[in-house]
Amino acid sequence: MKPISKTEAAARQLDIAIDLYFANADSLAVYTLAYAVFKVLFDVYPHRRDDGYAAQLDELIAAEGWRRMAGTANFLKHADRDPDALLKAHDPELGRSVIGLATLLYRRISGDFTLKMRAFDYWVEEEAYEELGIEEVDENVARVEEHRRVREAVRATPRDQRIAYAQKQYHSYLDNYERLKALVDESQAAGLTATEAMDKHLSGYESAGD
Structure with missing residues (x-):
């Protein structure tokens, strides 16, 4: 078996997260996988591109966003210190947002989307066509x-x-x-x-x- 890079592993897992999202699979599973991929790509990014994008993304998410994202991920991954904890709120669409961030990072690192990422991006643009201000060419x-x-x-x-x-x-x-x-x-x-x-x-x- 040939070695697998961090970026390749992230792409393969992200494609599966996209499959799960469109299959309406359990939103907690979608979120766990999407966030793990996002964190890998976020950590890899400064080693592949020296354009400050990761820092801009860090500022965009800001402290509260990071706490919310990481808090949900940690709840789903760990129980050594809080075995009786409860997840007080969970937006089933949060995984989609994290997938979107991860696809953007992947494209900037690799130069292109995978086909499944491209299909995901197409759907997001269709659903939020007016909100995103997409130019109508027809x-x-x-x-x-x-x-x-x-x-x-x-x-x-x-x-x-x-x-x-x-x-x-x-x-x-x-x-x-x-x-x-x-x-x-x-x-x-x-x-x-x-x-x-x-x-x-x-x-x-x-x-x-x-």
């Missing part, structure tokens, strides 16, 4: 409005239903990534705008369905 007003209505409807659903929808989107992204990437590359080579590329792709999809 000039088809009706299509843009329909996508906006779908996003609003998904955000309004209970968490279990939202995750079930997210899981379908996640697996669809993984299954179709290579084909869609080829279509994007082909469209860019042909000089098509984003709207023209989407029109062409959707018309071809509808023709195939007929």
Whole structure:
């Protein structure tokens, strides 16, 4: 068996944490794995990149954020000093936030996401499209409005239903990534705008369905 680097190990575990998140697995398990990966990448980062990003991230999380994150992780990992302790509060979406931080660190260290990290990033951007201020490149007003209505409807659903929808989107992204990437590359080579590329792709999809 060949040696495994810290970064490779982190990537493999992070991919599993992403799988577990979209499978709506126990949020405590997702958090434990995601935080362990995040800490490894956070510690590795200054040894790989000398751009001060880890220090900026440290300031962003700040003391209270670190206490909350580490407190939950320590509760889940240790019981030698507090065997009767209780976890007073747990946000099931906290693991997703930690996964997001870990994916950003991984991309900056390695230069790119894994496919599963890319699919996770796609879903996060879709769910928080307006909040993140993502620039709309499609000039088809009706299509843009329909996508906006779908996003609003998904955000309004209970968490279990939202995750079930997210899981379908996640697996669809993984299954179709290579084909869609080829279509994007082909469209860019042909000089098509984003709207023209989407029109062409959707018309071809509808023709195939007929």
